[in-house]
Amino acid sequence: MAKEPKKPEELSIWQDAHAMIRKAKAESIETAWDRLERQTPHCKFCDLGTTCRNCIMGPCRISTKPGAKMNLGVCGADADVVVARNFGRFIAGGSAGHSDHGRDLIEVLEAIVDGDTKHYTITEPEKLIRLAAEVGIATEGRELNDVANDLVDECYKDFGSRRSSLAFLSRAPEQRRALWDRVGITPRGVDREIAEMMHRTHMGCDNDAPNTLLHSARCALSDGWGGSMIGTELSDVIFGTPTPSRSTSNLGVIKEDKVNILVHGHNPVVSEMILAAARRPELVEKAKAAGAAGINVAGLCCTGNELLMRQGIPMAGNHLMTELAIVTGAVEAVVVDYQCIMPSLVTAAHCYHTRFITTAEKAKFTGAMHFEVHPHNALEQATAIVEEAIRAYTERDKGRVEIPAESVEIMTGFSNEAILSALGGTLTPLLDAIKAGKIRGIVGIVGCNNPKIKQDSANVGLAKELLKRDILVLVTGCVTTAAGKAGLLVPEGIEMAGEGIKEVCGALGIPPVLHLGSCVDNSRIMHLCGLVAKELGVDISDLPVGASSPEWYSEKAAAIGMYAVASGIMTHLGLPPNILGSETVTNIALEGLEDIVGAHFVVEDDYVKAAELLDARIRMKRVGLGLSE
Numbered sequence: 296m297a298k299e300p301k302k303p304e305e306l307s308i309w310q311d312a313h314a315m316i317r318k319a320k321a322e323s324i325e326t327a328w329d330r331l332e333r334q335t336p337h338c339k340f341c342d343l344g345t346t347c348r349n350c351i352m353g354p355c356r357i358s359t360k361p362g363a364k365m366n367l368g369v370c371g372a373d374a375d376v377v378v379a380r381n382f383g384r385f386i387a388g389g390s391a392g393h394s395d396h397g398r399d400l401i402e403v404l405e406a407i408v409d410g411d412t413k414h415y416t417i418t419e420p421e422k423l424i425r426l427a428a429e430v431g432i433a434t435e436g437r438e439l440n441d442v443a444n445d446l447v448d449e450c451y452k453d454f455g456s457r458r459s460s461l462a463f464l465s466r467a468p469e470q471r472r473a474l475w476d477r478v479g480i481t482p483r484g485v486d487r488e489i490a491e492m493m494h495r496t497h498m499g500c501d502n503d504a505p506n507t508l509l510h511s512a513r514c515a516l517s518d519g520w521g522g523s524m525i526g527t528e529l530s531d532v533i534f535g536t537p538t539p540s541r542s543t544s545n546l547g548v549i550k551e552d553k554v555n556i557l558v559h560g561h562n563p564v565v566s567e568m569i570l571a572a573a574r575r576p577e578l579v580e581k582a583k584a585a586g587a588a589g590i591n592v593a594g595l596c597c598t599g600n601e602l603l604m605r606q607g608i609p610m611a612g613n614h615l616m617t618e619l620a621i622v623t624g625a626v627e628a629v630v631v632d633y634q635c636i637m638p639s640l641v642t643a644a645h646c647y648h649t650r651f652i653t654t655a656e657k658a659k660f661t662g663a664m665h666f667e668v669h670p671h672n673a674l675e676q677a678t679a680i681v682e683e684a685i686r687a688y689t690e691r692d693k694g695r696v697e698i699p700a701e702s703v704e705i706m707t708g709f710s711n712e713a714i715l716s717a718l719g720g721t722l723t724p725l726l727d728a729i730k731a732g733k734i735r736g737i738v739g740i741v742g743c744n745n746p747k748i749k750q751d752s753a754n755v756g757l758a759k760e761l762l763k764r765d766i767l768v769l770v771t772g773c774v775t776t777a778a779g780k781a782g783l784l785v786p787e788g789i790e791m792a793g794e795g796i797k798e799v800c801g802a803l804g805i806p807p808v809l810h811l812g813s814c815v816d817n818s819r820i821m822h823l824c825g826l827v828a829k830e831l832g833v834d835i836s837d838l839p840v841g842a843s844s845p846e847w848y849s850e851k852a853a854a855i856g857m858y859a860v861a862s863g864i865m866t867h868l869g870l871p872p873n874i875l876g877s878e879t880v881t882n883i884a885l886e887g888l889e890d891i892v893g894a895h896f897v898v899e900d901d902y903v904k905a906a907e908l909l910d911a912r913i914r915m916k917r918v919g920l921g922l923s924e
C-alpha cells in the first residue's frame with residue numbers, strides 16, 4: 296500500500312510553513328519535501344559513502360557485508376579508502392564555497408583601492424587599519440589606500456602556496472597552533488589545501504584513510520581561519536561592522552502592498568547594492584507610480600543574514616522557507632548570488648509573476664533572468680533589477696496572494712566587536728559569569744534545514760534545552776531565523792532560560808541567543824574562542840564550549856563542523872555524514888580525533904540527548920578549569 300504523504304504539521308514546526316505547504320499543494324507546486332519523498336529510500340551505497348566515481352575503471356560500489364564479493368573497487372580500494380576520499384572531497388567542496396566567497400570580497404576591496412568602482416567604499420577605515428596591523432602591515436602615517444592595498448596583497452597570499460601558515464592563525468592560542476604543527480595540519484594556503492585534497496583523492500594517491508582525514512581537517516582549517524575569516528572581516532571593512540539592532544522575521548515580513556524583493560544566497564556584495572538601489576527616491580517613486588506603497592527588501596538564508604546583521608533588513612526565512620516564500624504570490628523578485636539556492640526556485644517563480652534573477656557568472660540557473668554584477672557596474676545593475684521587480688508588481692495576481700503570518704521581532708548584530716562593547720570593552724564580565732557558573736558554557740548552533748528532519752524542530756529544540764541548562768547559545772546561518780521565530784532573539788527570550796542566563800543577559804539587555812551572522816561568520820565564533828582561550832591562558836579545547844549543526848545538509852556545514860573539531864570544539868551533528876560504510880573513518884570521527892585534536896564529532900538525532908551530551912562535555916571542561924560543574 297502506498298504510504299500516506301506527511302501532513303504539513305509533520306514537516307515543519309512553523310504555522311507560516313504549514314499554510315504555504317498547503318497552498319503549494321493546492322496550486323500543484325512541488326517542494327523539497329515532495330521530491331525527498333520520491334527520492335526515498337536513497338541508494339544504500341551512497342548513504343554509506345561506499346560508491347566511487349573517481350575513475351572510469353569504475354564506477355565502483357564497495358559492499359561492507361562480511362564475505363561480500365564486491366569488497367574492493369577495480370583498483371583495489373577498500374571501503375575505508377573510498378569513504379575517506381569521498382568525505383575529503385565533500386569537505387573540500389564546502390571549504391571552496393566559503394573561501395571563494397572570501398576571495399570575492401578581496402576583489403571588491405582591490406577594486407576600491409584601484410579606483411575601479413564608485414559603488415563600494417571602505418566604510419570602516421579603523422577596522423581596516425586594525426586588521427592590517429594584526430597581519431603585520433605598517434600602518435603609522437600611511438595613506439589608507441596604501442594600507443588597504445597591502446591588506447589586499449596579504450589576503451591574496453593566504454590563498455596561494457608560498458606560505459607555511461595563514462595570516463589569521465595568530466588569532467588561535469599558541470597551544471593550538473603548536474598542536475596543528477605537531478599533527479601536521481597547519482593550513483598553509485586556502486587554494487593549496489583544497490587543490491591538495493583533490494590531488495590526494497585521485498586514484499592511486501592517498502590510500503590511507505586516517506591520513507586523508509587529517510588533510511580534510513587541514514583543508515577545513517584553511518576555511519575557518521582563512522577563507523571564511525577573510526570573507527567576514529573584509530565584509531565588515533566594506534559594509535560596516537554589525538552593531539545590535541532590531542528587525543523582524545518570518546513570511547509576515549513580505550508586504551502585500553509593496554514591491555517585495557527577496558535577496559538570497561551568501562555574499563553581501565550584490566544584495567547591499569540591491570538595498571541601496573531600492574532606497575533610491577526615484578525608484579521608490581516608480582514603485583508608487585506602479586501602485587505599490589513602496590519597495591520592501593527582505594532576506595533569505597545567509598545573504599539575508601548579512602543584510603540583517605548590518606542593515607537590519609527583515610528575514611523572510613531560512614533554507615526550507617525559500618520555495619514557500621515564492622508561494623505567497625507576493626514576491627516580485629528573488630535576487631540570488633550563490634550557494635544554497637535550490638534550482639527548483641526557478642520553476643516555483645515561473646508559477647507566479649516572480650522574477651528569478653541571477654547575478655554571478657559562477658552561479659547561473661537555466662530559465663533565470665541574468666543581470667551580471669561586478670564592482671564597476673553594481674549600482675546600475677541593481678537599479679535595473681529593482682526596475683524589473685517594479686514591472687513584475689504590475690503583473691501580480693492579487694487573487695493568489697496569501698501572507699500567512701504576522702512577523703515577529705528579533706534582535707541581531709552581535710559581531711565580536713558588539714559583544715565586547717556590550718560587555719564594557721573587555722571579556723572580563725563574560726569570563727566572570729562563566730567562572731561563577733551563571734553562564735555554564737557556550738554552544739554555537741549553526742547551519743541549515745534538511746527536509747529529512749521536521750523543519751527547525753531540532754534547531755529550536757536544542758537551543759531551548761541548552762538555555763535551560765544556563766548554556767549561552769550563539770547562532771549563525773539558517774538557525775538564526777529558527778531562533779528568531781521561536782522568540783529567542785529578543786531580550787524577553789530570557790524567560791526560556793535558566794536563572795544564570797536570565798540574570799546575566801537580563802542585566803545586559805541582550806537576548807539569550809546571540810546572532811553572529813551568516814555561514815562565513817562562524818569565523819567570528821572561532822575568533823571569539825581564540826580571544827577567550829588566550830585570556831584564560833588555555834587551549835580552545837579546554838574551554839566549556841561546544842558546536843552543533845542539528846539540521847545540516849551542505850558540504851559547507853561539514854567543513855564548518857570539521858574546522859570546529861580541528862580547533863578543539865566538540866561538534867554535534869543531527870545527521871551523520873556519508874561515512875558509516877567505514878568503521879575506521881567513523882571511529883576516527885566519533886572518537887579518534889579526540890586523541891589527535893582534542894575534540895570529536897557526536898551524531899545524535901534526538902535534540903534532548905544532544906543537549907545532554909553537550910552539557911556533559913561542558914561540565915567536564917569546567918571541572919578541568921577548576922570551576923564548579
Ligand code: SF4
Pocket residue numbers: 347348349350351352353354355368369370371372377498
Ligand atoms: Fe573504482 Fe578505484 Fe576507480 Fe574508484 S578509483 S572508481 S574504486 S577503480
Ligand code: MSK
Pocket residue numbers: 560561596597613614634635741742743744771772773774813814848849851852
Ligand atoms: S544558507 S549552508 S542552508 S545555513 Fe548559509 Fe543556510 Fe546551511 Fe546554506
